[in-house]
Amino acid sequence: MTMKVGNRQVDGVTIVDCSGRITLGEGSVILRDTVRDLLSKGNKKIVLNLADVNYIDSSGIGELVSAFTTTKNQGGELKLLNLTKKVNDLLQITKLYTVFDVKDDEAAAVKSFK
Amino acid sequence: MTEQRVSYTLDSSLETIDSCEEKATRIATELGFGEDEVMQISMAVREGAVNAVLHGNSYAADKKVTLAFERTGNELVITIRDQGKGMDLSKIPNPLAPENLLKTSGRGIFLMRSFMDVVEIRPSSTGTELKLIKHVHGPTAGGKEASQ
Numbered sequence: 001m002t003m004k005v006g007n008r009q010v011d012g013v014t015i016v017d018c019s020g021r022i023t024l025g026e027g028s029v030i031l032r033d034t035v036r037d038l039l040s041k042g043n044k045k046i047v048l049n050l051a052d053v054n055y056i057d058s059s060g061i062g063e064l065v066s067a068f069t070t071t072k073n074q075g076g077e078l079k080l081l082n083l084t085k086k087v088n089d090l091l092q093i094t095k096l097y098t099v100f101d102v103k104d105d106e107a108a109a110v111k112s113f114k
Numbered sequence: 115m116t117e118q119r120v121s122y123t124l125d126s127s128l129e130t131i132d133s134c135e136e137k138a139t140r141i142a143t144e145l146g147f148g149e150d151e152v153m154q155i156s157m158a159v160r161e162g163a164v165n166a167v168l169h170g171n172s173y174a175a176d177k178k179v180t181l182a183f184e185r186t187g188n189e190l191v192i193t194i195r196d197q198g199k200g201m202d203l204s205k206i207p208n209p210l211a212p213e214n215l216l217k218t219s220g221r222g223i224f225l226m227r228s229f230m231d232v233v234e235i236r237p238s239s240t241g242t243e244l245k246l247i248k249h250v251h252g253p254t255a256g257g258k259e260a261s262q
Contacts, residue, residue, distance in 0.1 A: 024164055025128045057160055058225055062218035069216055086153065093228050094221055095210050 003027035003053075005034050013045040013110045014038055015081075019052035022060030031060075035067040035078070044076025045113045049106070051082035056090060068100060077101070081109050121182035126171035126196075134163035134181050138192065141183050145190060145250055154229035155190070155248055161222040162194040162244045170196025170242050185250065189231075192246040200237035 003020040016034060021027050031048075038046055048067070056064075064080070071078040079101040083091065091097040103109035122137065124130040138159035142152040163179065171177035177197040184191045207214050209221045227233045232247035 023160075024131060024168075057157065057164070058219070058221040059164065061221055065216055066218045090225075094224070095215060099215055 003030050005030060007034070007038070010106070010110050013047055013113055014043045015047045015049055015106065015110075017049045017052070021055040022053055022063060023055065023057045024059035028059050028063040031063050031067060035070060039071060039074050039076065044071065044074060046071055046076065046078045047081050047103070047106070047109050048078065049081045050084065050087055053084060053087055056087050061090060061094060061096065064100070065096065077113060079103055079109055079112070081106060118186075119182065119184040121180060124179045124181060126167045126173050126175070126177050126179060128167070130167055130179055131160060131163045134179075134194070135160040137181065137183070142190065142248075145185065147190075147248070147250070151248065155192070155246075158226040158229045158233075158246050159192055159194070161226050162192075162246060165222055165244070166194050166196035166198075166242070169201065170198030172198065188250050190248045190250050192248075194244045194246070195241055197241045200239055200242055201235075203235060203237065 003018060003022055003026065005019075006017045008015050008017070016038075018031070022031055035046065046067075048064070068078050081103045083102060083104075088097070091100065091102070101112070103112065120141075124133060135156050139152055139156040142155040147155065159181075163181070166179045167173060171179065180193075180195045182193045184193070206223060207217070207220055209215070209217065209224045214220065223233070223235070226244075226246060230246045231249050232245070234245040236243040236245075
């Protein structure tokens with residue numbers, strides 16, 4: 001299953017609903033292009049909703065890190081929402097859980113932006 | 115996996131990476147591994163295939179990746195070989211070090227070591243051989259060697 005994304009705005013925050021696999025190749029490219037496009041249009045408060053992401057590899061993890069740092073370097077914030085157990089476990093063992101701001105409630109995630 | 119050993123010779127392409135993962139998932143499932151272990155094995159194989167295709171063979175059309183699954187005793191032994199220039203293991207950074215946490219690459223071998231019981235990497239000037247071992251708890255497989 002390839003990755004699909006859909007964007008929506010909630011109180012000035014862009015929610016990116018992701019589904020499928022974030023892996024080397026198409027999945028990583030779609031995520032990269034989506035975040036860059038949002039930033040180029042001035043959308044700097046971003047939440048990646050990963051509820052329907054069922055698989056992620058090391059390239060996908062790298063792309064999440066890249067999205068996080070790219071957003072931060074442009075004065076924005078990127079947070080993660082609704083991690084599946086698999087993705088949660090991967091972020092735990094790679095110690096990235098402490099790097100990302102991870103939320104499990106969309107309303108709380110939106111409110112958490114400054 | 116009805117044979118004790120099965121091997122594949124594959125192109126250096128993105129499709130090969132997905133194919134390796136799919137084969138690992140199927141074989142691990144057939145051997146009776148649980149859902150979590152199947153995921154771990156398939157992800158380790160995927161990471162090994164990524165290294166072979168990208169870092170080993172650099173997508174070269176004239177270089178192949180060989181993937182083999184072998185049931186030996188109570189172990190599933192997976193071997194992935196590329197035809198690249200080898201790698202310097204001393205230059206692989208620790209992805210958990212604070213200065214490396216925000217790097218966008220370098221986690222593949224770490225994930226393999228996290229998910230498999232044994233990970234052996236043998237680089238040489240004619241390619242790198244990666245051996246991944248997971249202890250088997252499923253039914254015993256039997257049969258003759260096969261190759262595709």
